[in-house]
Amino acid sequence: MGIEMSQLxxxxxxxxxxxxxxxxxxxxxxxxxxxxxxxxEILIKAVTLFIIFAGYISGNMSLAxxxxxTVIVIEVVVVVIxxxxxxxxxxxxxxxxxxxxxxxxx
Amino acid sequence: MNIxxxxxxxxxxxxxxxxxxxxxxxxxxxxxxTSIILTVLMFEMGAPLAAVFELSVCAGLISVVFISVISLTxxxxxxxxxxxxxxxxxxxxFLPVLLVIAGLAMFYFKQSFDMRLPAKILIAxxxxxxxxxxxxxxxxxxxxxxxxxxxxxILFGGSKKNGN
Numbered sequence: 370m371g372i373e374m375s376q377l378x379x380x381x382x383x384x385x386x387x388x389x390x391x392x393x394x395x396x397x398x399x400x401x402x403x404x405x406x407x408x409x410e411i412l413i414k415a416v417t418l419f420i421i422f423a424g425y426i427s428g429n430m431s432l433a434x435x436x437x438x439t440v441i442v443i444e445v446v447v448v449v450i451x452x453x454x455x456x457x458x459x460x461x462x463x464x465x466x467x468x469x470x471x472x473x474x475x
Numbered sequence: 476m477n478i479x480x481x482x483x484x485x486x487x488x489x490x491x492x493x494x495x496x497x498x499x500x501x502x503x504x505x506x507x508x509t510s511i512i513l514t515v516l517m518f519e520m521g522a523p524l525a526a527v528f529e530l531s532v533c534a535g536l537i538s539v540v541f542i543s544v545i546s547l548t549x550x551x552x553x554x555x556x557x558x559x560x561x562x563x564x565x566x567x568x569f570l571p572v573l574l575v576i577a578g579l580a581m582f583y584f585k586q587s588f589d590m591r592l593p594a595k596i597l598i599a600x601x602x603x604x605x606x607x608x609x610x611x612x613x614x615x616x617x618x619x620x621x622x623x624x625x626x627x628x629i630l631f632g633g634s635k636k637n638g639n
């Protein structure tokens with residue numbers, strides 16, 4: 370790996386870590402369930418970016434694309450199931466506040 | 476390389492907007508914008524098939540799902556909304572500061588190193604990798620897709636019986 374590629378790796382690593390900070394901050398500091406899902410989406414996007422970049426610097430772009438397509442498919446399933454759970458929560462408590470989950474059974 | 480850095484800055488700013496904005500609809504739109512910028516980055520790095528998937532699924536389908544869920548919920552009364560907005564600013568003002576500190580720290584501890592990369596795989600076509608090289612993980616993916624289908628059937632189909 371050349372010097373320029375090494376610099377680019379450090380830059381992309383920096384932005385990857387910044388996006389991870391944003392996603393984790395969003396998940397930990399909010400009380401809204403939809404915002405938790407948005408934080409999770411940001412984390413998945415950061416991981417997608419880094420997988421594609423790993424393929425870019427190593428030259429195995431076909432493998433990276435196959436992995437990213439799999440990640441996107443699983444991301445959609447996760448989002449649809451999570452929105453279904455959030456809608457069920459909203460119908461039960463008439464609110465999206467995650468603190469209402471303390472009143473659940475069990 | 477310069478255009479890639481510009482796009483990376485835009486990506487982080489769009490994600491920051493998605494986290495910081497007080498309206499959920501704007502957050503969903505900012506998430507779609509993040510996906511679009513990531514798509515441009517993927518095209519720039521030479522991954523067109525994954526980029527098309529990202530654009531059509533993440534910027535299209537997931538935005539539709541988010542906006543339809545937001546439209547199924549109701550909005551807060553104005554006074555409560557203003558209270559929560561003030562509360563949100565108190566909780567989220569530290570995030571841009573944290574981002575600047577983390578970015579400066581990464582820039583300060585910048586290292587130049589020679590990483591040994593694995594040998595290039597000769598198969599250059601993504602379709603060959605996607606359909607012919609994978610074995611057991613296809614079953615896992617099929618099971619996850621079936622879990623999604625059954626979850627949607629149970630979660631969204633059960634509500635009709637209750638009359639909601």
